[in-house]
Amino acid sequence: MRSLDSFDRISLGVFPTPIHRLDNISAKLGTNVFIKRDDLTGLGLGGNKTRKLEFLLADAKKKGAELVFTTGGAQSNHAMLTAAACTRLGLKCILILKKRGVTERLGNQLLEYLMGTEVIFMDTDDYADIYEEMDRIGTQMGVPYYKIPCGGSNALGALGYVECVREITGQDRFDHLICAEGSGGTMAGLALGAKLFAPEMKVYGMMVDTDPFDVITPQLMREAANLLEADIEITPTDYILRDMCGPGYAIASKEGNEAISLLAGSEGIFLDPVYTGKAFAGLVAMAKEGTFGPDDRVLFLHSGGAGGLFAVDMS
Numbered sequence: 001m002r003s004l005d006s007f008d009r010i011s012l013g014v015f016p017t018p019i020h021r022l023d024n025i026s027a028k029l030g031t032n033v034f035i036k037r038d039d040l041t042g043l044g045l046g047g048n049k050t051r052k053l054e055f056l057l058a059d060a061k062k063k064g065a066e067l068v069f070t071t072g073g074a075q076s077n078h079a080m081l082t083a084a085a086c087t088r089l090g091l092k093c094i095l096i097l098k099k100r101g102v103t104e105r106l107g108n109q110l111l112e113y114l115m116g117t118e119v120i121f122m123d124t125d126d127y128a129d130i131y132e133e134m135d136r137i138g139t140q141m142g143v144p145y146y147k148i149p150c151g152g153s154n155a156l157g158a159l160g161y162v163e164c165v166r167e168i169t170g171q172d173r174f175d176h177l178i179c180a181e182g183s184g185g186t187m188a189g190l191a192l193g194a195k196l197f198a199p200e201m202k203v204y205g206m207m208v209d210t211d212p213f214d215v216i217t218p219q220l221m222r223e224a225a226n227l228l229e230a231d232i233e234i235t236p237t238d239y240i241l242r243d244m245c246g247p248g249y250a251i252a253s254k255e256g257n258e259a260i261s262l263l264a265g266s267e268g269i270f271l272d273p274v275y276t277g278k279a280f281a282g283l284v285a286m287a288k289e290g291t292f293g294p295d296d297r298v299l300f301l302h303s304g305g306a307g308g309l310f311a312v313d314m315s
């Protein structure tokens, strides 16, 4: 197998991120709940995309890109962090975002305004239109450009979360690992990382969108495993998925809002309504269903999302 260290990577964050026990939550849920603070990755307001961008932007630089495009919804945390990383690296960044969600100067839109990022809104539901527009603008500008897919969720981006599991195994041992699944790269990376470095740890993806993650997750795992030249077979037992989308992607759910209040009111830690709140609601539901024993060690990946917290109606 090829070593993770053999891939080009640009340092953008502060790693390892801390892990600590949530004593009050653990007492309430009757198990041992820990939190991996990827909301503190040190770029922008923190978040999971920092790890992916370390691999993706190293690839962009290596290929001589001067311009980076990416996409997402109007309040995409990934888009904001891509802009932040490009700002730091002196790369021009253009965000072509779906004109869906809060487009006013709030949340991540405010942060992009503060960075002076060029943002274009496209009135489309199809990312294919947006990738075409990237090619049109890139060709017109006549500079070498690099396209990062929505969420940074390709095989190379997923390596960031394979690396995260390697980091976790150097910090402690856990029976369960829980994350939000939005475009799939984080979950695929974690599930592959667990298969390679911590096979005893079960990995759960809390789906916050309605895409076919039962297809996307193993496919991304396979592609990332190929990059690593890992001779392994990906099977459905390598990952556990749970639907936590509620009324729809980027629409707050009752369970998600309750989970946000529970963590804020118990531990003084803030989740967001689009991703981490719904994911933590999944953890709470599983605890209530008896999935975790009293001696089990459950790790929740806090994947960030602070920017969006100030742009979404939680009522």
Ligand SMILES: Cc1ncc(COP(=O)(O)O)c(C=O)c1O
Pocket (backbone or CB within 6 Å): 047, 048, 076, 077, 078, 151, 153, 180, 181, 182, 183, 184, 185, 186, 187, 272, 275, 276, 303, 304, 305, 306
């Ligand atoms: C805060 C936050 N958590 C989790 C996710 C989900 O990660 P992925 O897109 O890799 O599934 C995202 C994705 O945008 C995010 O912004």
